[in-house]
Amino acid sequence: MFDLKWIRENSEAFDAGLAKRGAAPLSIDILKIDEERRDHLKALQDAQAKRNTASKEIGKAKASGDEAAAAAAIAEVAKIKEFIQNGEETEREIDERINALLSSIPNLPHDDVPIGNDEDDNELVRTVGEQPSFDFEPKEHFDIGEALGLMDFETAAKMSGSRFVVLSGALARLERALAQFMLDLQTGEHGYTEVSPPTLVKANALYGTGQLPKFEEDLFKTTGDHYLIPTAEVPLTNIVADCIIDEGYLPRRFTAFTPCFRSEAGSAGRDTRGMIRQHQFMKVEMVSVTKPELSDAELERMTGCAEEVLKRLGLSYRVMKLCTGDMGFGARRTYDLEVWLPGQNMYREISSCSVCGDFQARRMNTRYRVEGEKGGHFVHTLNGSGLAVGRTMVAVLENYQQADGSVVVPEVLKPYMGGIEIIKVD
RNA sequence: GGAGAGGUGGCCGAGUGGUCGAAGGCGCUCCCCUGCUAAGGGAGUAGACGGUUUGUCCCGUCUCGAGGGUUCGAAUCCCUUCUUCUCCGCCA
Secondary structure, three states: OOOHHHHHHOHHHHHHHHHHOOOOOOHHHHHHHHHHHHHHHHHHHHHHHHHHHHHHHHHHHHHOOOHHHHHHHHHHHHHHHHHHHHHHHHHHHHHHHHHHHHOOOOOOOOOOOOOOOOHHHOEEEEEEOOOOOOOOOOOOHHHHHHHHOOEEHHHHHHHHOOOOOEEOHHHHHHHHHHHHHHHHHHHHOOOOEEEOOOOEEEHHHHHHHOOOOOOHHHOOEOOOOEEEOOOOHHHHHHOOOOOEEEHHHOOEEEEEEEEEEOOOOOOOOOOOOOOOOOOEEEEEEEEEEEOHHHHHHHHHHHHHHHHHHHHHOOOOEEEEEOOOOOOOOOOOEEEEEEEEEOOOOEEEEEEEEEEOOOHHHHHHOOEEEOOOOOOOEEOEEEEEEEEEHHHHHHHHHHHOEOOOOOEEOOHHHHHHOOOOOEEOOO
């Protein structure tokens, strides 16, 4: 969400930012409504001022028992009444138009974000770790999982349709182990506070983080007024909605392990096999709330927190800086982590860390107060996966597979696997 | 799901139609007094928006959970909605 005043004073920068996103300029349209609004407001407020003064006179007249004077004044002001009521109605209409327009505009990218259309224009930042070599043809994760008898898409389809999976035995445990490991790392070493949030939220929460009003089709909605969260970014960020935070409490860092639900509208036919793209998946999410001047540094830090998971799991990955065309709605800058999948013979996204600036803070009305200063300033928010558990399991299976179809449990997960060191057919 | 009671400024808490943006207290800021500390006295202390000016001045409008309505006038009355608490029922 943008500040009207800012657009008024920086209309060129605003349109230039939209252009980088591949969007048409909007400042002229917005400022036209803005001007209409201010003209209208002035007339309305003058009328209201007149009415308020008169009302006080009436109050005084009544208090002093001068009924005649009061009656005369009332008759006088009554004329303004209709104008004010219509004026208030008009004001609401104009505000709605402006809000509808503003709330559907994506955040403007940072200057260093590469301009581009899609993922092909993303910028490689660094590559980390070594890709494992195999003396056999590495299989894809679903072949491994199904051969083990622990990953069952057909059974899932029977009860839930496509894009679901039933994990069992050691693989169900592996999912839990991965989550546990990630949470222990993010809470124990990186300072994140573990949270167990709701996974059903109302529209205003989704509006706050930017999924609504524009991306409703990506969400699952209940028969009531709830939506299933597409990511824990939503509940974690909304923890601070409508809050004024004392400066000393920043930064705040939250992490949560939750299921995520996505309709995957528009991605029919993509990644139809396996666990890469599911309607439901588990994820450990990180959210930071910071002061404006520290948010860029926080993004580097958060990305590092996500990378650490991959490093300790011994997985090779690369860091991509997303181009303007590939970034999400609320992001100013985004780093994707892409893990190496030998079965697929390619890198696949496993984490996405974004700094949103004050974009979400404005929508949620989240501010912080500096001691001794008047008023509040909007906080900056960040979110990132640390990591997507389902895809991490995919990566573990493909990278740690053996010629005989078994899978070695990575060293750091062993404490969580209850003695299982190799996952194999019993 | 049924019955009832609330949501007021950074916090606590008065206020049931007329100079109420709101008593009082706490906290905070400044000043005075007191040779540290403690205590005391005085003043100040919401935000958004608009106008004006770009001078951190002034004026106006709106905001007492949110949104409508009644009225010349609403924190106060009516409707809708969100939310908190208590009791009952149901339940993992």
